[in-house]
Amino acid sequence: MIRLQRLVAPLSSRLVITAVSLVLVVSLLIATFATIALRQTLMDRLDRDVEEMSRRIGGPSPAGNRIVVPPGAVWAVFPAASQEQSGVGSFDRDAEDELSDADLEALKDVRVDARTHDVELPDEGGFRAVAQAVTVDLTGERAVLVMGMPTAEVDNTIESLVFWEALLTLLGVLAAAGAGYVVVRRQLSPLREVAATAHTVAALPLSSGEVSVTQRVPERLTDEDTEVGQVGAALNSLLDHVETSLAERHRSEQQVRQFVADASHELRTPLTTIRGYTELAQQRPEAVPTALGKVEEESLRMTALVEDLLLLARLDQGRPLARDSVDLTRLLLEAVDDARVVAPSHTWRLELPADADSGDAEVIVTGDAQRLHQVISNLLTNERRHTPAGTTVTVRVRPDGFDVHDDGPGFPPALVPHAFERFTRADEARQRDGGAGLGLAIVHAIVTSHGGTVTLASAPGDTTIAVRLPRSSQG
Numbered sequence: 001m002i003r004l005q006r007l008v009a010p011l012s013s014r015l016v017i018t019a020v021s022l023v024l025v026v027s028l029l030i031a032t033f034a035t036i037a038l039r040q041t042l043m044d045r046l047d048r049d050v051e052e053m054s055r056r057i058g059g060p061s062p063a064g065n066r067i068v069v070p071p072g073a074v075w076a077v078f079p080a081a082s083q084e085q086s087g088v089g090s091f092d093r094d095a096e097d098e099l100s101d102a103d104l105e106a107l108k109d110v111r112v113d114a115r116t117h118d119v120e121l122p123d124e125g126g127f128r129a130v131a132q133a134v135t136v137d138l139t140g141e142r143a144v145l146v147m148g149m150p151t152a153e154v155d156n157t158i159e160s161l162v163f164w165e166a167l168l169t170l171l172g173v174l175a176a177a178g179a180g181y182v183v184v185r186r187q188l189s190p191l192r193e194v195a196a197t198a199h200t201v202a203a204l205p206l207s208s209g210e211v212s213v214t215q216r217v218p219e220r221l222t223d224e225d226t227e228v229g230q231v232g233a234a235l236n237s238l239l240d241h242v243e244t245s246l247a248e249r250h251r252s253e254q255q256v257r258q259f260v261a262d263a264s265h266e267l268r269t270p271l272t273t274i275r276g277y278t279e280l281a282q283q284r285p286e287a288v289p290t291a292l293g294k295v296e297e298e299s300l301r302m303t304a305l306v307e308d309l310l311l312l313a314r315l316d317q318g319r320p321l322a323r324d325s326v327d328l329t330r331l332l333l334e335a336v337d338d339a340r341v342v343a344p345s346h347t348w349r350l351e352l353p354a355d356a357d358s359g360d361a362e363v364i365v366t367g368d369a370q371r372l373h374q375v376i377s378n379l380l381t382n383e384r385r386h387t388p389a390g391t392t393v394t395v396r397v398r399p400d401g402f403d404v405h406d407d408g409p410g411f412p413p414a415l416v417p418h419a420f421e422r423f424t425r426a427d428e429a430r431q432r433d434g435g436a437g438l439g440l441a442i443v444h445a446i447v448t449s450h451g452g453t454v455t456l457a458s459a460p461g462d463t464t465i466a467v468r469l470p471r472s473s474q475g
Contacts, residue, residue, distance in 0.1 A: 012188055016180040023176040024169070031165035038161060042154040046128050047116040054114075054130045054147040073149045074099060074127065076107045077134070080142035099124075107131075107146045119148060126151040190221050190228045194235060201239060215239065259422055263309060270298035270305075308438045312422065315445040322368035328469070329363050332395055332402055335376040345389035351396040363397055365469040367450045372469075375446050378439040379404045379465060401452065401468040411458040419456050420444035443467075 053073065076099060099107070103121040110117055110131040119129045129148030135141070200215050217236050223229035274295050281291035329352065336350045353363070365372070383393045387408035396403040411419060418424050423437040443465075447454045452469040 011191075012181075012184045015184045015188075016177060019180040019184075020173055020177045024173050027165075027169040027172055031162075031169060035158060035161055035165065039154065039158050042157060043128070043151070046149060046151065046154060050116050050128050050130050050147060050149045051114075053149070054132055054145070057145070057147060070149065072152075073147065074103070074107070074121070074124065074129075075145065075147045076104055078108055078144045078146070080133070080144060107148065110146050110148075112144055118151075121148075124150070126155065191231070193218070193221060194228065194232050198235060201242075263305075263423075267302060267305065270302040273298045305438075308442060311442060312438070312445055315449050321371055321446075321449055323366055324369060325364050326367050326369045326372055327362055328365050328372070328402065329397055331369070331373050331376055332397055335373070335380055336395055339380045339384065339393070343384040346384060346387070347390070347392040349392065349394040351394060353397055353399060363399060363402075363471075365401070365450075365471055367469060368446075371446045372450075375443050375467065376402075378443050379467075382439050383408075398468075400471055401466070403464050403466045405462075405464045407461045408463060410460045410463045411456070413458075416456055416458050419458075420454065 049070075053070065057075065099121075100123045103123050106119055106121050107129060110119055110129045112131040112133060114130060114132045116128045116130045119127050121127055127148035127150050129146055131144055131146045134143050134145045194217050197215050197217050216239060217232035221228060221232040222236060224233050277291035277294045277298075281288045333350060336348050339346070340348045380393070380395075383391070383404065383406055387393070387406055391406050391408040394403075394405045396405065415424065420440045420443070422441040424440070444454050447467055447469065450469055452467065454468070455466045457464050457466075
């Protein structure tokens with residue numbers, strides 16, 4: 001099957017063709033109306049001359065006096081209709097130039113109404129003629145006088161005008177085409193610069209790796225008061241968005257690679273331990289109970305790690321969570337009581353809202369009670385593991401969430417921006433007692449999935465993790 005492709009001319013060519021077409025149409029219209037108007041004017045003037053000549057010559061005695069007519073004019077006298085049977089008389093234009101019989105027959109057909117009419121004489125050409133009834137003084141007979149003047153001068157004038165109009169129209173079209181080409185190319189040059197920027201960016205390898213899109217449309221071409229400026233500004237906005245998206249994609253790729261590497265490392269450690277104790281049990285039967293205990297311990301650790309990774313994957317996929325009204329105060333109270341039992345070496349405090357004395361201490365939020373309990377548990381476990389004995393941990397209940405504050409050594413400043421990333425540990429500043437560095441990452445993922453926020457502010461002796469959650473309509 002043959003496919004026909006439509007040929008599309010460049011924008012510059014279409015603009016030039018459009019401008020030239022408009023010039024051509026306007027020129028033709030002006031020339032046409034000017035020609036018609038001039039011809040009508042000249043013909044009106046010729047008609048007046050013919051009528052004036054007819055009135056002057058058709059006086060008291062056209063037959064008794066010699067008729068004087070302008071050069072080129074013709075005239076003839078014919079008997080009245082009632083006397084046509086006696087023959088047709090005629091007068092020549094001058095003594096040396098007589099009209100032919102064919103010309104006389106053409107003049108004879110002019111309507112007798114004292115108005116000018118077009119008549120074509122076979123031997124003389126086109127004329128404007130007028131016929132009127134006259135009386136011959138010598139005989140008293142009625143006759144018809146026909147006077148005519150040639151239209152050749154008018155026709156020659158119109159032909160000359162048409163020639164010059166055609167010539168000037170052609171020159172005007174050529175001048176419009178040349179000027180239009182120059183002007184259009186100059187006006188479209190900013191658009192070509194914008195297109196060049198777009199082509200340069202399109203040629204960049206954007207599929208993988210770190211890509212920096214530094215090309216931008218020059219500021220002089222981003223004035224939104226002009227059409228080209230609007231295109232340039234829109235393209236710059238698009239390039240900014242593309243650059244941000246590429247940077248985010250690269251960061252995500254790096255995070256995925258780091259995540260896979262860290263997960264592999266965390267899983268390799270318990271697997272290596274399990275393998276080692278398995279080999280020990282095979283070589284030394286008396287060490288089987290110890291080996292089995294260690295294998296069980298490492299299996300539980302690996303299971304917990306896999307469950308944490310699975311939870312993060314589900315949250316990343318946007319798995320829906322329960323949307324119930326949760327009594328956040330009760331969850332915090334239970335979690336603090338549990339922490340006092342598990343870590344008596346720390347000082348655990350729970351601060352309720354200021355209006356708790358009035359009996360309104362409940363803070364109701366919308367969310368998944370099980371996941372919110374996991375958030376609180378992870379934060380308090382993080383405090384227990386990574387702060388020294390004697391640290392005071394204060395949990396403050398807020399109307400829209402809660403804060404966890406401690407007076408421990410705090411996070412290293414370089415670690416604060418990455419505290420909620422996966423497999424991040426504060427080994428240098430805090431005591432590490434197990435854990436794969438996923439606790440705060442899970443907290444951030446769960447709170448974000450609830451439509452809330454979690455922030456960290458840390459300094460030596462003053463570290464606060466603030467969790468904010470959407471309040472329930474029943475709260």
